[in-house]
Amino acid sequence: MSFDKEKMLQLCNDWSKNTLMRTLEIEYIDAGEGFLTAKMPVNSRVHQPMGLLHGGASVALAESVGSAASMMFVNSEKQEVRGIEISANHLRSKREGIIYGTARIIHKGRSIHLWEIKITDENDKLISLCKLTNMILPRR
Template sequence: MFDKERVLELCNKVSRNTLMETLEIEYIDAGEDFLMAKMPVNPRVHQPMGLLHGGASVALAESVGSAASIMFINPELQEVRGIEISANHLKAKREGIVYGTARIIHKGRSLHLWEIRIEDEEGNLISLCKLSNMVLSRKK
């Protein structure tokens, strides 16, 4: 049975002392086929022109998409590796919050394909990303 609170607690716990913590990414919602995180837009994630850096958007997308794959595996026996990500940056953002929502497109035994929509507070699409994750057997 799906346990939303357990998923969010685990995702936020394993993010400590990582890039996700540096970028202030916080996992805030989950369902059986999606995971959502938020990230503040401030100088920490700006490019030199004062806009949200595309790399920060991609970091948010890969973080939420990779974490989402963990919902579909047995973490004691398997682990996830992102193997390809693409991003289309559609709108600029200077400040506020962006939300990354990963939704499963394909859930195979060894490959997961995710669509990650990064939107602002008003629901405007900032970036649209696609992430492929490989599911590997955990080495003993």
């Protein structure tokens, strides 16, 4: 079975309707074998009080893209994805513009997926480095 990039991106963006991803204006923009990329605008909606990108917004982007990426490897009619642990190192601040989250698979087991998510800006500068563990469960 071949990977259909456009179908995957459409599916991810459709799943986002009426969710936090839509509130944060997260849009899935690129996918391939073992990776998924989304973008999110940085503006006052995702700032902390000092006018900088809130670390929680970066983590929300990371978990959103990493969880959606696990869906590339499961049968969505029979399985569900749950994020069970996430860690983040915030390395650079950002006031405005666009950030990109790219999830790359580190470990793909039957019940656990481990992802590295790099959050970068328009100039490919690393903003945050995250690690996400997803559990794969039977659909209820």
